[in-house]
Amino acid sequence: MTTVVNPPSRSMSVSDSAARTLANATKTVPQMSSITPRWLVHLMSWVPVEAGIYRVNKVVHPESVRIECDNYDESPLPDTFVDYAREPREYRLKAVQTVLDLHTRISDLYSSPHNQTAQQLRLTIEAVKEHQEGELINSPEYGMLASTADTQRISTMTGPPTPDDLDALITKVWKQPAFFLTHPEGIAAFGRECTRRGVPPATVSMFGSQFLTWRGLPIVPSDKVPLENGKTKFILLRTGESRQGVVGLFQPGLSGEQGMGLSVRFMQIDRSAIASYLISLYCSLAVLTEDALAVLDDVEVDKFHDYAPSYR
Template sequence: MADTAPVQLALGDSAARQLANATKTAPILATISPRWLTHLLQWVPVEAGIYRLNKVRNPQDVQVLCAKRDESELPTTFVDYETQPREYFLNAVSTVLDVHTRVSDLYSSPHDQIKEQLRLTIETIKEKQESELINNPDYGLLASVHPDQVVYPLTGAPTPDDFDELLSKVWKEPAFFLTHPLAIAAFGRECTRRGVPPPTVSLFGSQFLTWRGIPLVPSDKVPVADGKTKVLLLRVGDKRQGVVGLYQPGLPGEQSPGLSVRFMGISRNAIASYLISLYCSLAVQTEDALAVLEDVEVGKYHAYPDTYR
């Protein structure tokens, strides 16, 4: 007996979709992060790409006394300056974006291809900027910590005692802790285990754990290796003699401070090119504006108290 095909009683989903307009999202870039560090730093404009950090030489030699009635006993002194201050040069994070004109002409609805390509490339450059601010071997935060400002954990996992030790190093108006999200989670567990769960504070519409009123700011750019990471504590701002970000103002094609986009023309192969550049650096004005907690263990945590691996 011959097989009979099933009778189709109505229009099927597959065929119907051919007449439907799909709602198309803009491209989603999974590597985008909040980049809190760049939001929380004070940014100082730098002329000609050079920032000279002048410092007082031997500040302990500046002598003042509580004078007695005899003014002949008044001390004399002067404030000396370092003769070879450090100079910071802005670092460029750059790339050239290529877009075929045929693509931008034919496929720019509902989303403009050039606009989206620029947006995603700029986001990636800004992610690289935050990584450089933390990890650059010349000016990054981790490379700028003075040896006297290094702290090591008491037990491995980050504890309230360790964070208090950091606060003893950066005690003049500390602004925020900066560390990997895994370290914040480990610190929260340790606080809860001790019965002192850390309170939270709202910044930029987001919630942050705090310790002694100082927010713990997460960044996935703080490196994690072999189950260990670092915790930084910063004082920020020019007036506080803290950590400041540096940027070049007034760039041609400036899109945001320090970031420019310049059209480079169309090649004979109909490729439109755009130069995207971001110029930045970072300076630690005084040694006690920055401290680091080294070798913080953030290994796997088990659901049993006091059990880490």
């Protein structure tokens, strides 16, 4: 007796779930949504500081320096001198620090294809750098907002940020201004206002990204600029020591240096097999002259404002 075995149906196949047991998934490194481009840190002028102290010497009463043109009657020229402040301000570097703890079992067993220690350190360092940018803007001791002189602060004329407002900032920082800084919502509000007025701002390419500009000055976004109750701020700054501008300060030559002012040092492995690493970032910021920095306050960014275009 002959037994006929029917061939398998053409529609039958191993299932996806079964097939996955033999497949290797391509894995990304951990993605962290709080990481930003940190354009401010890239655009700042940075000065290495010896022994963690930066002293800003200033001239007092510069208007008292007497200069005259040559006299045809050959009378003597005036004598003069330049006087210095006797108690100049000193800036001390501040530490942004944290301790990373990682069980050695984790790093030993689960480090393929991505090294667990390296990824934990990378993500923690990114968080430290994000905090650094926030301190450069908001620190009550040395941040740009706290360091702006009262004479360098203005309020918006209409609510939303307008070209007139940014022009007013430029009059405050007219000696070689470098760039504007504001919250991304502030940039969107300014773009809408320019469109409403029929003067769309030009763009410029930096670091492979496009930035809106006004009067040729880039408008740089940072989510560390305060945004409260639908209002934010615009900051305009001049950078660099040679321009008597705003400078960032960092400590070079640190033990375990991983970047500008950043160090990573292994601390210990305790009796519970927890490995600890100290991540430190030393930085500060100095405003060399008052007219190097200006702030536009009370900028409304409510996207539901009446932005209907006016036709002429």
